[in-house]
Amino acid sequence: MKTYKSELLFIQKVLTYILISIFSLIIIGPFIWLFCGAFKNNEDQFNFLFLPMGEGFLGIEWSRLTLEHFRLVLSGLNFGNSMMNSFFLASVISLCSTFFSAMGGYTLAKFDFRGKSLCNGIVFLSIIIPPSLLLAPVYQLLYNLGLLNSYWALLLPSMSSALGVYLFRQTCINSVPDELIYAARIDGAGEWQIFRHIVVPIIRPMVGAFLLISFLATWNNFLQPQLYLQDDIKLPLSVAISQMRGAYSTNYGAISAGTIVSVAPVMLLFLLLQKEFITGLTRGAIKG
Amino acid sequence: MLARPSDAGTRLREEKHSKGVWILVSIAAVSSLYLLLRPSDDAAVVRFWTFDVNHRNHYRENIAQWQAQQSFTVDLESLEYEALDQKLMSAFHAGLPVADVIEVEMRLAHKIWLGPVDSVGFSDLREHLETEGYLRRIAKEAFAPWSVDDKVFGIPRDLNPVMLAYRADIVEAAGIDVSQLNTWDKFIEAMRPLVQDLDGDGSIDRYILNMPESLGGVLSTLIRQGGQEYDEDNFPTLNDARNIRIFTTLADWATGKDKVTSDVTPFQGTFFRLFSEGHFLCVVTPDWRTANYEREAPSLAGKIKLMPLPAWETGGRRTSVWGGVMLGIPKTTQHFEEAWALAKELYLTPAAAEDHYRAHNIVSPNKEVWFRSFYDEPKPFFCNQPLGRLYLKLCDDLPPRSPSPYQQQMEFEVMTSFVKLRRIVQQKGLETTEQIEPYAREILNDAQRNLMNEISRNHFHSVKGKIFQK
Amino acid sequence: MKQPFHPLVPYGFLSPFLIVFAVFMAYPIINAVYLSTQQTFGPDAHTFVFLDNFKEIFTNRLFYRAVWNTTFYTLGSIVIQVPIALALAVMLNQPWLRGRSLYRLIIFSPALIGPIFVGVIFSIIFQKRTGLLNKVLNDLMGWSLDFPWLQEHAITSLLIAGSWMWIGFSTVYLLAALQQVSPTLMDAARIDGAGSLQRFRYITIPAIRPVLSFVLLFSAINSLQLFELPFILFGYQGGAGGEGMTVVMYLYNSGFSYGDLGYASAVGWIVTFMSLIAVLVHRRLIHYFES
Incomplete structure (x- = not known):
């Protein structure tokens, strides 16, 4: 009985974290997209959803980013x-x-x-x-x-x-x-x-x-x-x-x-x- | 979250004021100082507003050269379309400051004729244009949109003939010879095999024609080509039989399994991207629009050609008209002579005509320059076609542009009616034009009633016993 | 207890508010009555038309479209936002939750940026083929890249953008209310x-009812004033057929795009009337639930 309850609580906790995180992601997604868009050159704007992928650090082609905007x-x-x-x-x-x-x-x-x-x-x-x-x-x-x-x-x-x-x-x-x-x-x-x-x-x-x-x-x-x-x-x-x-x-x-x-x-x-x-x-x- | 009382007590002694107060007081101080020290507009004698950044960039050089020989300086500013709209309306309504020379687009200018004719904020330029001979030299059609009650409120820049831009690379590779396709029926039938699902995901990714629904422009242009928007007294005739037929055909194109048109809003990045990708093959293109392709979609170089619009009936008109820009001089200007001189320099000299063509591919309404050879130069971007000459050839057959102040409502009704019709056709699964036509008639009758109602409600015209005339 | 203050002090302290009220509220309201019987072209040119403006408003289809859109948006945003906000607030109120203030900050952040900026952001997000929403939905569940958010689903788009913006606002309020619910009572x-469901129904809900009621009223009144979002997303005419047109946009167009301040005032009275109905309905509901 006791383990059942604590298991339930555990599941509830995990679910809560997942839901809140998903929601936070939905909220923050447009911000991240906007942020990436501001540094992408206009050619990459449509080719990559977020930052341009490539050989660089973290798999991102840093050299293609621009401060021009x-x-x-x-x-x-x-x-x-x-x-x-x-x-x-x-x-x-x-x-x-x-x-x-x-x-x-x-x-x-x-x-x-x-x-x-x-x-x-x-x-x-x-x-x-x-x-x-x-x-x-x-x-x-x-x-x-x-x-x-x-x-x-x-x-x-x-x-x-x-x-x-x-x-x-x-x-x-x-x-x-x-x-x-x-x-x-x-x-x-x-x-x-x-x-x-x-x-x-x-x-x-x-x-x-x-x-x-x-x-x-x-x-x-x-x-x-x-x-x-x-x-x-x-x-x-x-x-x-x-x-x-x-x-x-x-x-x-x-x-x-x-x-x-x-x-x-x-x-x-x-x-x-x-x-x-x-x-x-x-x-x-x-x-x- | 609530502080305990003792907590609050100690804090209270430490900081009597919210941190925010100090932050905001410093922001206020710094920004006020900035506003005070900001250099105010120094008195450039003639101020010039245009609605387009690209126009500004191009005028800037011309003006720099020109004003070196003048006794005054010119201040050039570009304003966003809606901003200029807003500014002009409040300037003419409420006497707010406004520039000395203003370049405006047609839809915007027309709202200004909505009130009493005497209250139009632009000067009547007829006398000046007449005595200096421009009224003769410039094609008559060019003045029509800017003329109300024998007054001419602006200097015309253009005639804005329309052609069809098509992806020559794709069309020719498919072995289609467009020169034989002189009506829309033939044209669409010949092109139909090109409508394809290229990547096999079940949705079509290539259409024949881009026909944006969220903008009245293209729809109105096609109606103007083979139908009629206004009668001679500038009353709308939206439910004209020819318009109904055109509407029916367009709705047929935009619906069903045999849909051939895409709906991509022009003037946005997405449009140029999709044009380059070949998402649609043809675009209704007035002369001023070709320069946009060169600028915004460089990858299309050598892939696009222009052809006269296919006609709605055999032997029918092969062109239309879309847009229009004028230079106006507000009545309030303190520097009419200087403004007039600047306006002439920018629009009316042969050099200006060449310049508009070279910078924006716009052909001049000034008939005296039509024979000039620069219009015959091949344009590499458009597969070496002589763009200017092609457009000029169509200038004798242009449909009229109206000065009606209800042009915006007209375009709104056109696009609204079209979307309504397209939805009905989709919902009811109508397939043939015979099935569609009764609905088109009903919808356009309705739109016509709306427009007439709007017009009859305007007391400023009816009080004077007349509605705007040519 | 006797209050030994100078009798003019309260009037002095209140005078800034009263002056602003008299000049920029009372006088304009009275003037709005007069203006609504005029046809104007800018603030100067005007003629008397008596009730013609109202007659025109009530026969104008675009206006009905705008009223319908606004009402639908208002109801829709309440139905979507309040339950989600409440659920989020309950989750954020769990005592064992770590990183509460970070989550709260994230969820609240869209409410900080004004509707104009939200409009600008979502005008790119809703693009066909290139916009974030269609691209993500396409990657996740094969959604059509051509889904015409702005063209065919104007109000849905508005509801999405509006909810993105306002849910955090309601959440923060409801969370603060939940934090006030007496723990001893719960125990x-x-x-x-x-x-837990019974506790939620019989202890939590009654305890947060005033805040819930405030959040409801606030969402309703706020939604009725919707202007900037559709103005940016659909342009001032509200797109084809006025699909995205709201009542305040309609007012703006007639008054400031075409210069008929009289007509705009008449529309203003109708907006006022709609807000009053919202307040009355809200009161009725509160009354109904309390008894």
């Missing part, structure tokens, strides 16, 4: 410039949006004031309204304000996020004790100081998570920059890559290299902030 | 002789 993407197509644009937009928007959203969320969680329930309603409304409803009227608004083709068109509407306010509100309700705030008030701390020195440190994991969420969202945003920006020099990577795909539709190597260049920075950032991200992200949803 | 149930 990366050279084209980074110098010829000015992806370096687009990357800076993406960095600028994503970092500024994520910092501002996290800051203002945290302030809003904290207020809705810990203050009683007239119109509070109205404000809560506004937050929910903003989350539910699909962004596509706003595309046309916001475009017209930005036109009327003369903000088209300027970064303000992207920065201003993203200064604060309803989802952020909601997540911070939940976090504050769950993890900031009222007593701490009352005690600080009695000690004569100003409201700004309380927020800055007491609340922010407590909700730190959520701050990290939301920074990353909004960074990712801005980095990967395509529609708004595509619609609002005109000058090539201002375009972020998401728009640049879609244009490059059209212009270099026959050059799969260059497309692969361009994609890798565009995706690598967010991957790196995620690796750096992984822990905070997953804690903050999931905690907000679980307790909320 | 107690085990001692009482509950089998």
